[in-house]
Amino acid sequence: MRKACVLGAGSWGTAQALLLSDNIDRVVLWGREEDGIESIKEERENKRFLPGIKLPSNIEISSDMAYALYDAELAIIAVPAQAVRGVVKSMAGYLEDKTYLVNTAKGIEIDTGMRMSQVVEDVLGGEIKSRFAVLSGPSHAEEVARKIPTVVTVASFKKETAFYVQDAFMTTYFRVYTNPDVAGVELGGALKNIIALAAGIVQGLNYGDNTKAALITRGLTEITRMGIALGGDARTFSGLSGIGDLIVTCGSRYSRNLRAGELIARGYSLPEVLDKIGMVVEGVYTTRIVYKLAAKMGIDMPITQACYNVLYEGKKPEEELNRIMSRQKKHEIEEIVNNIEGW
Amino acid sequence: MRKACVLGAGSWGTAQALLLSDNIDRVVLWGREEDGIESIKEERENKRFLPGIKLPSNIEISSDMAYALYDAELAIIAVPAQAVRGVVKSMAGYLEDKTYLVNTAKGIEIDTGMRMSQVVEDVLGGEIKSRFAVLSGPSHAEEVARKIPTVVTVASFKKETAFYVQDAFMTTYFRVYTNPDVAGVELGGALKNIIALAAGIVQGLNYGDNTKAALITRGLTEITRMGIALGGDARTFSGLSGIGDLIVTCGSRYSRNLRAGELIARGYSLPEVLDKIGMVVEGVYTTRIVYKLAAKMGIDMPITQACYNVLYEGKKPEEELNRIMSRQKKHEIEEIVNNIEGW
Incomplete structure (x- = not known):
């Protein structure tokens, strides 16, 4: 038996x-x-x-x-x-x-x-x-x-x-x-909660499908960047435990992280949101830990930073989105450009 | 001026x-x-x-x-x-x-x-x-x-x-x-139409969010595989023109590929579907081209193959999904395993 x-x-x-x-x-x-x-x-x-x-x-x-x-x-x-x-x-x-x-x-x-x-x-x-x-x-x-x-x-x-x-x-x-890739699978599952929270905020502000898809994709780029720095393999983040889980979370009625982001966008304070949901919202804590880690390690994570500013610094979500949209012009993926002559 | x-x-x-x-x-x-x-x-x-x-x-x-x-x-x-x-x-x-x-x-x-x-x-x-x-x-x-x-x-x-x-x-x-990465951006935009068609089929069969997220993720894996073989960079497929576009397409009321897949799942024949939509459904043609290319090049593309079987060989979508689910056990990403001792 x-x-x-x-x-x-x-x-x-x-x-x-x-x-x-x-x-x-x-x-x-x-x-x-x-x-x-x-x-x-x-x-x-x-x-x-x-x-x-x-x-x-x-x-x-x-x-x-x-x-x-x-x-x-x-x-x-x-x-x-x-x-x-x-x-x-x-x-x-x-x-x-x-x-x-x-x-x-x-x-x-x-x-x-x-x-x-x-x-x-x-x-x-x-x-x-x-x-x-x-x-x-x-x-x-x-x-x-x-x-x-x-x-x-x-x-x-x-x-x-x-x-x-x-x-x-x-x-x-x-x-x-x-x-x-144990580290990659674990990090994908944890870091995606930050992006789910951000997706909830974008949803709560009534932005469109374009905005949400861009947020998920650029979110994937930045959690992959951090994930590699912490020992994961980039390809794992584009797999089931990374983007796969992120897609299902960001489209879900069940996700506490998504729900918390929506409430934040509608003007509730962080303590009010946590009180309303009544359970641990992992993304709230992961955002704080990863924001500090990114600052210490010098890793560019604009969406995580925006989430942190909204959750812990009292910044307005609309202003943070505007700030992200108007950052300096960039290559989509720096690592590709580094290998190509003339770029 | x-x-x-x-x-x-x-x-x-x-x-x-x-x-x-x-x-x-x-x-x-x-x-x-x-x-x-x-x-x-x-x-x-x-x-x-x-x-x-x-x-x-x-x-x-x-x-x-x-x-x-x-x-x-x-x-x-x-x-x-x-x-x-x-x-x-x-x-x-x-x-x-x-x-x-x-x-x-x-x-x-x-x-x-x-x-x-x-x-x-x-x-x-x-x-x-x-x-x-x-x-x-x-x-x-x-x-x-x-x-x-x-x-x-x-x-x-x-x-x-x-x-x-x-x-x-x-x-x-x-x-x-x-x-x-011109080739990667173009291939992402073209190959994603196959996966959108498959997502439409899954949606038409009333499977869940888990199934659709898995299909998108494993779809990304296989179009990346083909994309690399045709000269694109893997990271481009995990970017805006690849997974980003795929996410927005698979969640869209506007996508002709998604709509075509749904109609196929509901039992309409391919000519009936094309007639109903009344415009070119790129994924239908891309599926045929890429299926043949994959066979010729020896590239494993199970979702593309399933789409081809449904569109052109009269196979039932449910049976093709069962076939995919019960294929032999696999590593998620072969390329990671190749570099790790003991695996």
Whole structure:
């Protein structure tokens, strides 16, 4: 009997439990009592986060971490980014040597600026690296749970680990690619939240499709620039965990980052916005961390800077957009020009 | 008195005349009598293609090619891709040595497989290359005409030509980047029509946002692969003329390629679809040309192949999507894996 567990019973955790239950005999979906895990257990449905989807009988529901991790060949982290350190700490005593560990939280730890793989390694030690992977890509949980065709990427330091995770998740409606670029996949998933926030602002100002497409594209250019500086591969950012995820986020009704940007554009202050949304809006924190990092490293990130100015410096979004539009004339991609004679 | 002309009085040609009229003293908008140029002249408005936008007094309307080109420092080609050769032939006798020539038509010539710059060179000779540029990017004419912030790229073989065109077009609401990669910008604009057609099919089948984002991202991967083989730079495809244009096209009510895909998905035959749309659907032809090219060159383009199978081989879209989803397991980006030890 193969067993897996999913730690975190939100919409994405529940959808992943459903996915894994197609390929693995037993799946334990773990959550805290205070997060309503008991009602999921009773109703065999996550009515709060994934209403209308019944859980098959090979998914067990538990709030017992030891029980969830016991004899599991695979454990998935599916809590918000800022909760990852806490969950990894509480799993430390129960995680078995054989268990593969997959993170699916997107973001950078606010207090440390660490990527999620760095948080995991910080808590569990370097030995975890060979069994660690990150899964990311354009994947609304609601659609995955309804078996709508979805394609993601899984990155790991070790090929065999990536292949294992690919096999565990892959079904006829969920296709998984492998990628060795852990830093790139993690950074794409985190940095895209800044651009989603900016896209929300542009949407809230009622600009057009041209403006939003340009923002996404130039946003991709600048997060790729930072991503390379932090050790990622440019091509990963143009892949599923980068532009793919950015496209789905920027077109989504579910994205908290997009929603936060819209509210900002409509004149709400940052504390009001965070209060209204009532959950962590990753892009708000990522913007601050990355703005400071870009300044320190001398990396040009005009959209991130504009977001920072709007969120933390009280600047008007319209003025920041005007400033971006009227910056000095530039080549689209400096790196291409450098290689061409006469340019 | 500086003078420019725009050849082609559709929505994009008219929007470009409006743009240029901000920076250049006189702009002649040229069109054929049979295309209703006389009514634009009388009404000072392009009621058919750009209703509600009055043309300022420094835009002249003419069906006289000699008059349009006389003493022009800049001429814009704004006709459909398959009409470019005809227009360039008819301008050949009047084009002055000093005139910069900018193509804004997107597509590949059906009969020859040529890019638009190759068609222009084929008609006018190699001397035109130093004064030729291509302008491309996410730019719905309707939004540009309403002065909604828009960002595009202009590519030329010669830096000074790119800078000249950048200056001619750039305003506070229309930002222009420069790029030396003419082939990449042209190929992005042409190949994206295949992916837009595929996105239309996915939309017509009522798949979700996950599916569409994955299709766009994996579409970008395969058109980049072909684009590199044909002489473009990978980074251009992740820029404004590639992914930027693809995003705006795939989210658009105006795109003929998207619309054609939707109709195909709903069971109409290709001739019925073309009849319904009543205009050239570039992606239909580009799919055929590129499918054959990919087969000849041994380049893996699964989405293009699926489009071809649906359009020309009578295959069902659902079956083609299933085939793509269940292909053998793959690395996301082969080129990254090649450089990493142990992978």
